[in-house]
Every structure is written in C-alpha cells, then in structure tokens.
Amino acid sequence: MQNVNLDELDLQILDILIKDCRTPYLEIARMCHVSGGTIHVRMKKMEDLGIIKGTRILLNLPKLGYDVCCYVGIYVDKTSSFSAVFDELSKIKEVVELHLITGNYSVFAKVICKSIADLQDILMNKVNTIAGIERTDTFISLSQPIDRNIQL
Incomplete structure (x- = not known):
C-alpha cells in the first residue's frame, strides 16, 4: 500500500471531519480560511485517493x-x-x-x-x-x- 502525501490543509480538513463528519463544507472553509471550492476540490482528491471512504452514523x-x-x-x-x-x-x-x-x-x-x-x-x-x-x-x-x- 502506498502512502499518500497530504499537506497541512488536508490534515486540517480531516481533523475537522474526524470531530464531526457532518460539518458543512462552507463551515470547514471558514475554519480553514479558504474558499468553499477549495474544500470541495480537496475532499474530491481525498475520496479519489481512497483516504476518505465515506461517512457513517454513530448509533447508541x-x-x-x-x-x-x-x-x-x-x-x-x-x-x-x-x-x-x-x-x-x-x-x-x-x-x-x-x-x-x-x-x-x-x-x-x-x-x-x-x-x-x-x-x-x-x-x-x-x-x-x-x-x-x-x-x-x-x-x-x-x-x-x-x-x-x-x-x-
């Protein structure tokens, strides 16, 4: 399996999503001080690379x-x-x-x-x-x- 190089913005996006995967892209963009389009592009890249495999609901x-x-x-x-x-x-x-x-x-x-x-x-x-x-x-x-x- 090949390691993928992620930059600081990618890691920041992942950190936000790990805490709450329902965070809207525009909210992530605001938190990261970038545009919503940038978040969409980064998310698509991480999905294509298989880093993000989907989202899940946590049940009690x-x-x-x-x-x-x-x-x-x-x-x-x-x-x-x-x-x-x-x-x-x-x-x-x-x-x-x-x-x-x-x-x-x-x-x-x-x-x-x-x-x-x-x-x-x-x-x-x-x-x-x-x-x-x-x-x-x-x-x-x-x-x-x-x-x-x-x-x-």
Missing part, C-alpha cells in the same frame, strides 16, 4: 436494544478455508467487524447482539457451524472507556 446501540458487544477469536482449520469462512461470516448481520490477525487466532470478529441468549444462538447455530472453523473463543466487552478515531 444499547438504546436500540443491542446490549452485548463481544469479540470472537476464530481458529480457521487451513488457509484454503479463509475465503469461504469470510463469506459465511459476512452473512451474519451481528458480525460487524472482521480482522485477519497474527497470534493465536486466525480471525477476530466483533459481534453486536441483543442478549447473552442471542450470543449463544449466534455462536452455536451460525458461527460454529461454518465449515472451516475449528473452534472459537469469545470475549465479552464489559465497557468501552475509549471510543475515538485516530487523531492526525
């Missing part, structure tokens, strides 16, 4: 009834199974992140669900039935004291 999941967040360490039986395992895990809506990792596990998945009973069902009837998964270890998150984007 417990208010929506999703009270359980956990991480599942997954042992995949062999390298040739990875693609099929990834495809099957992507079909489980409660799997919200999937990471190929180093260390004891092959894959680490973040799972969000409504209850421990739901978690049990997901693990027993969805995750652990996938061909190529040898076994799993589950870690339930008790709290999330830090939740932030990287600061540039």
